[in-house]
Amino acid sequence: MRDTQIQVPWGVTAYGAASVKAAPDMARIRLAVERIKPSPKEAFEAGQAIVADLRSVLRRHNIPDAAVSASRLRLSSAWEGYGKDREFLGYKCEATFTIESRDLDGLQQLLIGVVQAGVNRVDEVDFDVHAKGELRAQARRAAVKAARAKAQLYAEAAGVQLGSVLHIQDVDPESVGNDPYRSHGGGGATSEEDLAPGHVVVSAAVVLGFSLATQ
Template sequence: MWQDLQINAPWGVSAYGAASVKAAPDLVRILLGVERIEPSPAAAFEAGQANVAGLRRVLRSHEIPDAAVSASRLRLTSAWEGYDANRKFLGYKCVASFTIETANLDGLQQLLIDVVGAGVNRVDEVDFDVRAKAELRAQARRAAVQAARAKAQLYAEAAGVQLGQIVHIQDVDPESLGNQRYRGHGSGGSSAAEDFAPGHVVVSAAVVLGFSLAS
């Protein structure tokens, strides 16, 4: 079995490092929709347009600018209930979907209450985020590099050799299913129970560094 552990092309030390950065959210993104079923296409469009107009009035009352709202065009489909011989025609369904962004996290609860009151009957997702995600990702990547370097140094010292220059840098998606073999092998900054602390957005990064061995 030891033959399976041989290194075919020995060249140095490879180490994986991961890190996460937490930040309080300063943005919330809401995905919602309006669906109305009426006997005729004209009635369905009219009902949908009325609900969309009511929704826009609510958003303006919450001082959410039009630029923070992404809306789909009204779509019309036939609505059915049941399957095969038992299928029953219900009418025509008018659907409109919206994505809303707001920095007013304190007013989120009232906003959701008001949009439902305006006719929204589908709240698909409420996602908290941070505006400075690029900066946080860069911070996590720097910490991941430090973690990988510290691990490689530890291995080199334990093996009685000197760590050389970096000869390989590989970015790793810490959430990728293909990299499950790396999970749990990062530094203290890698995924841990604190990553799931409520009220925080966690931005993660991971890297594999390859080092030569100094002669």
């Protein structure tokens, strides 16, 4: 028979999770410029020319330099094929960029413009919110409320009174290691609504430990 005895009884522990939805107010674009030329000098010159054209496009779309994160130009040898059939193509000059824009209505034209400027890799376009810290705080408050409500329910069902909070543990709601908690339900955890397109979902989770008050 499985041993279900509680070795160190002390109170009640409850897990709570919550999510807050918000319409995105910014887009984050990750892209790269690559050019292969016969010599390092030609590769650098080609890369620098495209970077200059790209920055012109960004300024036309009123994107400040502070909203652009760029790597330095990198040079590497470019090859095609494997083994004895491997062929040297030249020298590849590459730079990567992360661009943030609040003009969601102009996003399509921005993407068209950067590709026309010579960008040959658009790796990712995702949406986010600037006020993510505030949304995270809302989700954490709601997670605490959910954990407290669950603990209160357990205490009432067991015929005892819930005491003060003895332990607070922040939990990553996306972490695989939280499966033991997630299996108990979140009292406000992810629902089908959270997957609605056009929204950014910010989640939080917590484990609260309560004492049991004496009658």
